[in-house]
Amino acid sequence: MAAAPARSLSFSSSYRRCNTLFTLPFPSSSPRSNVVTLNRTLRQNLNLQISAVSMSLQASPEKKTSETSFLDCKESGFLQFVKYHGLGNDFILVDNRESMEPKITPDQAAKLCDRNFGVGADGVIFAMPGINGTDYTMRIYNSDGSEPEMCGNGVRCFARFIAELENLRGLQSFTVHTGAGLIVPEIQDNGKVKVNMGKPILTAAEVPTMLSPNKDFSVVKSDFDVDGVTWTVTCVSMGNPHCITFGRKGEQNLQVDELNLAEIGPKFEHHHMFPARTNTEFVQVLSRSHLKMRVWERGAGATLACGTGACAVVVAAVLEGRAERSCTVELPGGPLDIEWREDDNHVYMTGPAEVVFYGSAPL
Numbered sequence: 041m042a043a044a045p046a047r048s049l050s051f052s053s054s055y056r057r058c059n060t061l062f063t064l065p066f067p068s069s070s071p072r073s074n075v076v077t078l079n080r081t082l083r084q085n086l087n088l089q090i091s092a093v094s095m096s097l098q099a100s101p102e103k104k105t106s107e108t109s110f111l112d113c114k115e116s117g118f119l120q121f122v123k124y125h126g127l128g129n130d131f132i133l134v135d136n137r138e139s140m141e142p143k144i145t146p147d148q149a150a151k152l153c154d155r156n157f158g159v160g161a162d163g164v165i166f167a168m169p170g171i172n173g174t175d176y177t178m179r180i181y182n183s184d185g186s187e188p189e190m191c192g193n194g195v196r197c198f199a200r201f202i203a204e205l206e207n208l209r210g211l212q213s214f215t216v217h218t219g220a221g222l223i224v225p226e227i228q229d230n231g232k233v234k235v236n237m238g239k240p241i242l243t244a245a246e247v248p249t250m251l252s253p254n255k256d257f258s259v260v261k262s263d264f265d266v267d268g269v270t271w272t273v274t275c276v277s278m279g280n281p282h283c284i285t286f287g288r289k290g291e292q293n294l295q296v297d298e299l300n301l302a303e304i305g306p307k308f309e310h311h312h313m314f315p316a317r318t319n320t321e322f323v324q325v326l327s328r329s330h331l332k333m334r335v336w337e338r339g340a341g342a343t344l345a346c347g348t349g350a351c352a353v354v355v356a357a358v359l360e361g362r363a364e365r366s367c368t369v370e371l372p373g374g375p376l377d378i379e380w381r382e383d384d385n386h387v388y389m390t391g392p393a394e395v396v397f398y399g400s401a402p403l
């Protein structure tokens with residue numbers, strides 16, 4: 041396909057044809073959209089549409105359409121999606137509002153998430169019809185194809201995705217059914233998303249963990265042997281399981297940058313004390329309201345951020361007497377504000393969610 045001549049007129053966010061373009065968003069202040077034109081034959085050969093062979097800025101047609109209007113273009117054998125990220129924790133968002141059946145299988149999701157042979161993402165998220173009186177249902181597959189109950193960064197991206205699909209502006213709030221129950225994200229005026237993440241679950245059997253519980257059935261500041269090394273851990277479920285450690289037994293202040301996460305992470309994730317596997321957070325206390333963490337996620341490995349993980353970390357830090365209920369949690373991808381409220385026992389998470397690009401991939 042010949043590239044359209046670039047002109048310094050006005051630029052459009054329209055899609056000329058389904059499945060032949062994907063766009064990179066300009067900053068929201070810009071009225072223009074950067075359109076990448078794809079050679080269809082080569083695209084099919086290379087297995088994914090996002091192998092761009094020519095790039096041009098398309099001149100404006102008269103009629104303006106929404107950037108997500110291309111999601112309406114249904115060509116069988118292709119998946120239309122929007123890629124989002126929350127602090128570098130990235131997801132392929134799929135408009136699945138017409139069915140309770142995910143448009144793709146866990147195997148297909150794992151292939152799409154591959155960073156070399158696919159789109160590249162930490163997971164695939166489906167926006168589905170609500171149930172039990174909720175506005176929407178959110179389901180997610182991890183990059184290994186497993187299905188977790190919840191995803192904190194993902195639900196912020198989900199809220200922005202819904203606002204875009206429904207063409208909503210400004211302050212918005214939705215009720216979302218998830219595997220962890222009712223979750224309520226609220227898009228704020230500044231574009232950040234504040235999420236009521238519900239109550240943390242501390243009962244060992246419900247996390248679930250087989251580590252010996254304390255008298256109140258929780259696992260807080262407990263010894264945990266991993267390959268001959270004893271770590272001090274607290275276990276928290278935010279709908280999905282988390283094992284939080286502030287260091288090895290007797291260690292004063294864990295330096296998280298010094299950890300070999302790829303070596304130690306899988307040993308926690310697959311430890312027989314966690315029958316549903318676990319996410320693991322390694323935490324350094326910078327002050328009583330400032331924590332720094334690195335995460336090894338169940339089904340996704342080392343990621344740049346984990347929303348449910350940051351919530352679980354603040355709960356664990358409070359239970360261990362290391363921090364206040366309101367903290368900034370520093371993740372490799374940036375900070376999240378977390379508050380575990382005393383009055384309702386709910387955890388609130390506030391952070392960004394951004395569009396990366398609009399795409400279409402063969403299945």
Ligand SMILES: N[C@@H](CCC[C@H](N)C(=O)O)C(=O)O
Nearest residue numbers: 188191192193280346347348
């Ligand atoms: N990154 C997510 C958590 C995604 C699910 C997790 N890998 C699991 O299997 O529980 C977040 O931001 O919470």
